[in-house]
Amino acid sequence: MDAKEADGWYDTALPKPPVPSLESTLDRYLEYAAVVAVGQKASLAATHDAARNFVRQATPLQEQLLEISEKSLNWATKFWLPEMYMRVRMPTPVNSNPGYIFPKVKFESKEDHLKYTALLTRGLLQYKNLIDTKQISREKGTGAQKLQMCMEQYDRVLSSYREPGVGEDTQIRKQKTHEGNEHVLVMCRNQTFVLHTRINGGLLPFADLEHQLKKIEEISLINQNNATKIGACGVGPRDEAAIFWQEMLTVEQNSKSYEWVKSALFVVCLDMEDPVDYGANDTANVAEKEKEFILRGYHTLTGHGSQVFGLNRWYDATIQLVVSSSGVNGLCIEHSTAEGIVIINMAESAIRFAQQYFKSKMVWNDVRNVHPKSLTWHFSENARKLLTKQTATFDELANELELEVLIFDEFGKDSIKKWNVSPDGFIQLILQLAHYKTHGHLVSTYESASVRRFGCGRVDNIRANTQEALEWVTAMTSKTTSREKKLELFKAAVQKQVKVTLENISGYGIDNHLCALFCLAREREEVTGEEIPSLFMDPLWSEVMRFPLSTSQVTTSLDIPDCYLTYGAVVRDGYGCPYNIQPRRILFAPTAFKNDRRTDLQHFKKSLSAALRDVKQLLSN
Template sequence: MLPQEYRLKRKFLDIPALEQTLDMYLKGMEHLATPEQFRKTREIVEKFRAPGGQGELLQKKLLERRDKTDNWVYDYWLEDMYLNNRLALPVNSSPVMVFPKQTFRDRSDSLRFAARLISEVLEYKAQLDGRTLPVDYARGQLAGTPLCMEQYYRLFTSYRLPGLKKDTLVAQKSSVMPEPEHIIVACKNQFFMLDVLINFRRLNESDLLAQLEKIAKMAENLDEHLPSIGLLTSDGRTEWAEARALLIKDSTNRDSLDMIERCICLVCLDDASGVELTDTNRALQMLHGGGRESNGGNRWYDKPMQFVVGVDGVCGVVCEHSPFEGIVLVQCTEFLLKRMIGSPSKLVRAASVTELPAPRRLHWKCSPEIQTLLMSSAEKLQRLVGNLDMDVFKFKTYGKDFIKSQKMSPDAFIQVALQFAFYRCHGRLASTYESASIRRFREGRVDNIRSATAEALAFVKSMTDGKISDAEKMKKLWEAVDAQTNYTILAITGQAIDNHLLGLRELARELKLEKPDIFVDETYRISNRFILSTSQVPTTVDMFCCYGPVVPNGYGACYNPQADHVIFCVSSFRESTETCSAMFVNALEESLVEMRDLCCKWNAAVKPAEQKKSAVGPVKRK
């Protein structure tokens, strides 16, 4: 249980007023839909909100649900965002954290790093098990509010079980006499069970290294033609569910699956990728392992935490995203890396290490049908590898310190720059997703900050219009940044529109009502097709997060603002004729530089005393 004083401070997520949400929906979509579409949408929305109409009924039922649950949107959101999604997890869903590149002289060095990493994972898990992890507090906008910690307790106790129509997020439950805890080590596309608790004693770093050395030796001596069962987990969720149903018909496979599904985490000992280790290529290795010819089968994507340690120094963690958000992953990995960097190794060979039982390789029995499915999964992963267009770009001209000096929110400023870049590339704006944490509330996950605002459109148009003065451009920049900042505050305080509309839609389905017109309208479809999917994932350690696009013709854009630079990870799919990551990155760099130049010219032209009097100075902050 959480401390009583913290539990008392935790708030229930409220439901916005229906009128507010519908007005915000119309305002947010007017400039993204065609005039004809929008006229139809306005009529549909007015009908939905009419007294005695569907909206009023659904709002009433949603308020009743709020009063009976800890978090009225959690289950709806989890299913809609993750469990109902049938796409493969790598690239499409699972984000990755890329660690600083390590310098290993040989496999032994990489095993030492892995042993150290496992030791720190076990230390972190001990804090989680003892519920001694310090409570997080909000930073940035509305800083200081205590945040719900439940996501942390799913890091090492969850598993995403594939289903034919919907996946299940399984939570492991402890018992009075728990079985020995174990991790799964993937090496040479095979899986080994490594007990980390033997005779009621947690293995120390030296013990772990000895066991990893045994695993590496066992893997080297195995038949290279053994099936790479992990490839099945990289397939679409329905296909993997069908394959798993075939696997569990055999008791050997059931035992192996059980060991993987109940493990603490995976540690993937990767072979050298054989490519130049740029930031972009290291990101690609984390996202998909390089495919079937590299480390693509050395994964088990259903497990939330997969730590990758490559012999070539490519290291990081692959995250199955359904149990927790990126900031929880950041906090965990920063804890691990800071301790690994900041304290000496505890590798002292003990006499007892030779007495440890050897780790056990998991065995599989594959029918011809499963072999065929494995070949299909491998081919689809290879197509995904060839399709992903990733560009990791470090913008060095300035960072968040410059933006703060302009009295602007760094996140809002960067979001406006992303809109500017998209406009440069495509001559329009498109529905944009920016994740906003709602951990201020019980079981809070995220809502969406809709960054493609009318104010952002007005600003980017002004920047491409040679007739508009710098003073007017600066005014529009302030308005765009303020609109973004204000929407951010609404989102993190539970007043954004996406979760509310989702709740209304899902309640209509539960009540077996005819689907309201508002949710079959073309504008609603456009509003939920996020061509630009963005997220700020700041770190205090030299690492970065990245992920793939969420639609075939879209971009993924993750960014990490630092004091004097910003790391951007931009992804798209090569098969789309509309997108190109390098094109977007070039446009983004140009946009950021132009926005800096505009601010500098404005600062030079208007003296501080005159700025206060100027009608085109910064609008009043809320």
């Protein structure tokens, strides 16, 4: 890549997102509200009354938004990031942080464990080097136009940190240091260490990383009985995490240690002496494999709770590389910085590097005299109480998380394409049918839609709970509706799903627009006392804007099998459901909260399988 190409990696000429019209957004909002109202058995009268006044009430807000759009690189991200992440006060584990589970590795010894960890670490560091020197190919969209994508998230993924604050968190952007010194944070036996990765601009060789990891493991073993579980610092509600740090940072040594943490590229979590039996081997059947996938998912998301590895973590870091002595490994991700595809591309590069050299007999010499640094912390009595309180919240979340995995191997993307259906649209309708089979109604559904064709673009929301989807799922569960009618309604639902998808990726979705208008209305009320538009106060608004079904397509490379991504439901009475559509199978990783009787994850999983078979039968004849 020449200098000119490198300069264009973050193309400032990428278009700004458009601002949809009030009328267009309102019309589509009312479509979704009507579907939600059916499930809520709610009247739409008040909603339509509010809608009649909305354009008049919101016009000043729209004019203000148009002014902001002229001055901002991306008006949507400006409002979306605080509302989606920074102002949310719930704990980030389970509620917000997804887990990307890597293929399990067989370790014969502690040396294998440390070697593979060092290789993955080196793989991530090399990928960052490619980012810093702009050597990663510019991404293009998958559509017919092959539009260039904004690469800004790549620049952020290993240079950002989420710092808790009272009322609102802060996303810290670290200075680029690839020409100076760099380090990562290592968690081992609930202790914190600095592992040096670059000195005076030079990336340390693999042998130095492995040497430092060995030293860290040795020191942590000696001190394991004296360790206060500092990893609990970010596992509770965000205000509690912020108050903890206010208390801690009155001590100068804590401030110094905290700066080392915040400036780390990422975190390596060395999980030693894993007590969990993960079961499945190479000859396991599908049910056994699903069980093993589930256990690996729990390990990556929660570390099996505070008494196992759950606090051998640092949840405010964007990337936590988790590697267990059992061979379970993956990433726990703080999601405010980047979307899944960016992180998966980086992770797959590291996995390939580690797999290439793990069984190699190559001797890694050239160990410099580089030693890791142990970070020290001083805790007041109040700080310890705050840690204990956060730990209790975390364990409640970890215990309530219910994760399932469905490996559906009866067909996959190849068959769906033969039926002339968009694979993603197909699965979104499957999810609607599965929810309807489980609960008898549809709910607001979230599917992230990349808007990286715009500068600094993140996502908008493809809502699959359309009127067309409702008519189709109703017909599919009816014993009197003909196959021809079901097929007709399916085609209409697919066409609507394609239309909604195109609207969103083109910048004309409704969620970012409504989010911005709502934020501006709230700010105006605080400053002037002027009333918020009545649509935002309508009881149905809160139901339309919450997501009991939160979904995303997660595509991984076929040369790295048995990996998947999962995350918790975003509301207590809902499901999280990422999915991976492969050529001959489809993998789902749905979640819910065990203690909420409004959900039934086992029933939902069975409904997914049943829905897939029903639609196959519908399309195959």
